[in-house]
Amino acid sequence: MSDKCSCEQPLVPTVVEVVDIQDETPDVKSFYCRLSEGGVPFNVAPGQCAMVSYLPVGEGMFSCTWQEGQEYLQFAIKKVGLLTDELHAIEVGQKLGVRGPYGNGFPVEECKGKDMLFIAGGIGLAPLRSFIKYCFKHREDYGKITIVYGSRSYADLCFKEELFNEWPAIKDTEVYVTIDNPEEGWDGHVGFVPAYVEEINPNPQGVIAVTCGPPIMIKFVLQSLEKMGYSDDQVITTLEMRMKCGIGKCGRCNIGSEYICLDGPVFTLTQLKQLPQEW
């Protein structure tokens, strides 16, 4: 199955069933969806997105988690607005609409042979997690893997099982976790992600850095990476903007002449610097 939406009606969703819902944090849930007859309507590549629609309410673009075998369409969704409020209220068995996959995804091939540095904040770990999982699946293709992740509080850290148990156990992998403010019971690092990255100070030699998180975090992380000697070609980020169509027609998610939904959401810093600074 191709990882590009090739359907004849790209704006019309396919109905899938929610087969599992997991609480990740107080305001993030993971949704696992399949066709009622089994299987998935499309495969995704790491970093691609899909439009999820709760039919009577609306549609929203979410990063679709890559996993080996593509058994489910999996989305980690944070409760921030009208649609996501509704999604957080549904139960297993609910039928939803999905269309996609959209966007370019991460350059997983081009990164082979490199050390990887993943820097995420909050729900921004969701898209990076696809790439991280992909790297672990193809562990021998990638060098050292460093993951730096932060959230407002311990409760807000997503994917704790992977973060604290699974990933650190994988060979040649380092996971650094931080929270914004000290709290009882937390003996890990406290502070913002960009500062923590500088503290860890990973050598840029042969590394590709991938970052995603709140826009303000991304901005500071990019500055930190530059300070640490990372060149623009070594830095990859994913952007988000309000989207409606997902296929580069409806207009709103443009940055300069590029549409985030179609030409992104993944850009190297070199590419971003050629675009107007409106992200």
Add this chain to the structure above:
Amino acid sequence: MKILSKDKVERVLDKLAESAEVFVPLSRANSSGFYSWKTRNPEKEQLMLETLNVYLSPKNVGFPQTEKMYSIIQSGTEAQIKETFEDSSPRIIFGLRACDARAIRCLDDVFLTRGYEDSFYKARRDNMVLIGQACYEPGPNCFCQAMGVDPLEPEVDIVIRDCGDKGYIWETKTPKGEELTTSISNLLEEKELKAPEAKAFQTQVDYEGVAEKLKGMFEHPIWEDLSSNCQNCGICTYVCPSCHCFDIQVKSWGEEGYRFRCWDSCMYGEYTAEAGGGNPRPTTKERFRNRFLHKLEFFSERYGYPLCTGCGRCIVACPTGINIVNIINEVKEASVDV
């Protein structure tokens, strides 16, 4: 050559309307636009083939302001897409000018290329025939030529050329046009007429190099100044023949509902407002800049020609006198630090 005499125009429209919905330039209330020939009220509404153009463009024929996309049913956890509404009924636009024909080409490029074909637009467009009218006398706000449009050669299936009392030269350009011409050939005459001399443009503007120059002007102070009297209404985007931004929304009641799309405007704050509360284009300046850069730079970079077709409608309609010709001229003159 084939000639359509003026006294036969209405008969041709009647004939065409037997097998298609024919959109013609009409005066309606205090406005004017492309409306279905069948819905014309002959007592109140006049065919406007001999004026410069009409106030509302034919954009909505292929891309209606509101278009129902598909119906839905949701009952408890069950949900389904009931029906999709691609509309492939035949349509003809009669008498559109080169600027508006170019705008349809813009829409074609947006909706039908770069990886995805929009099935709703495609259904309409595949079944649409364009009969364009050559323009020999540019109006006070016309500048299509500067934007790379030839007013004498609209990009359409059939071109008509007004030769005064003697009638219209009828030139068939495409196989689609050929088929249509055959269907009304008994209403056309065979004789020789000379097309009129083209008059000069009254509005001078030099777009040459503007797209390239704008690349370095995103942060230029000019945007603050140019946008300072914009009130952020959506008139310019809605009268524009090539503005194509849309929103997708849903209407639902009980267990039923439908998704529709409707024109949206980059002039509205809500357009880029994010669910979490942020907005990358928070004020007039950013919205205004995005609109004009899209028209004059971004679209060019993506598709190779500008999104402004020089029809001049936004100049006429803007309540605060914002004029895209002035903007092009100001950009031309602006000094840019290298």
Add this chain to the structure above:
Amino acid sequence: MKEISKKVKEIASRLLSEGQVDVFLAWEKGNQDYLTRPLVVRSAEEAERIVFDEYSIHNLSNYLLKFRDGNEKVGLVVKGCDSRGVIRLLEDNQFSRDRLYIVGVCCPGMKDPLKAIKRNSGLLQNIPDDDKADKCSNCAYPNPLIYDELLGSEQEPNVKGERQAKIQEIENMSPDERYEFFRENFERCIRCYACRQACVACNCRVCIFDEMRPQWVGRENNETDNMMYHLVRAYHMAGRCVECGECERVCPVDIPLMLINSKLAKDANEFFGPYEAGIKYEEGSKPALSVYRLDDPDEGFM
């Protein structure tokens, strides 16, 4: 008018160079005689661009909304109707009086640049030769009601009564006829929101039509949603509209919005008045419908 134009320029230049204001709102000339357009001036040099002429029709009080969140001092030129807009903003607590320098101009009636450009456009038929603005033939307050400096000589009100007659005609219609009248007019609406954007009384930070949680009014361009848009807006204007007529003037499809606004102004006055919006500024004063009195009548509007 030339004299006034010169004086406005002088005042703007003086206020800006003395630092009494940071911004001055006036008009400049576009590339046609009839194209006068709003201008935001920030320096004495820029003030050279200022004109005031018979096409200076725009209600500049609306532009104050662009500055409401800052600390900048703003000078602006107001005609009678525009001055009511300033009072609207003061009464709605959107601006403080001490940040304003108001140059009032007694207004003899304006011409409408939109009429002129439309007539010359080749896109529309039957636009009358006279550029006189329709709204100016229904002017009860040609002279500014709030100002720091007043220019020009006092003008007489000019209420021709056509609008009032039309309102009466609609009042006398049967409910079905009235519905049909408005349906026909609202059917033309293209939902460009120019009426809202040009309106000084539309100063909500988040307009109900942009509110998505919940979404009160649908975005479809059809009878139901268009009607909903206009009725909701009309009710929000009741007793708040300062009758500057800008909404109707800027409407690209000629919807007679002032018939509705004036009718509601009239009802607000009759039921909850005596009250006329924006004719007198007093600290703490509120529009009639923002105040509850035990003897308020129970009858609804319209």
